[in-house]
Amino acid sequence: MIKSKTAKILILTGIFPPDIGGPATQLDSLIKQLIKQGYQVRVLTFGQKDHKYPYQVNRVSHKWPLFFENLIYLIKGLILSFKTDIIYNQDLYTSGITSLIIKKVLKKKLVTRFVEDPTFETGSFSKIRKSILFNSDKIIVVSNYIKEIVLK
Secondary structure, eight states: OOOOTTOEEEEEOSOOTTSOSHHHHHHHHHHHHHHHTTOEEEEEEESOOOSOOSSEEEEEOTTSOHHHHHHHHHHHHHHHHTTOSEEEEOOTTTTHHHHHHHHHHHOOEEEEEEOOOGGGOOHHHHHHHHHHHHHOSEEEESSHHHHHHHHO
């Protein structure tokens, strides 16, 4: 992992404030701490611009059909990654494929936060999850139960 305090982190997420939910709340706290520690943070997410943040937030509108929405997300992710040291993947299925492509194409460090219980996921989602986790340089888990799933 890059130890420099000037490391640039791109956070890929499907949910971000003002959206309500655990991932959005957790990200807000995480970003504040990263900035305090000297990291440069940028975010790529979905939704409409709501207000200014003390860091760059790039959004992809939900007005597009799903295919184009995901394609725009991928293109923006690739463009933003050129000036990034670390990709932080917040969500396996929304931003995970984009983070995996960036990892493979641009050889960026990939940190993935994995919190979902995959008990009920279908076969194709299982393959995607395993590929993203296998290719991640670091994996952040929230419990020993999830850690055991990752280690399988």
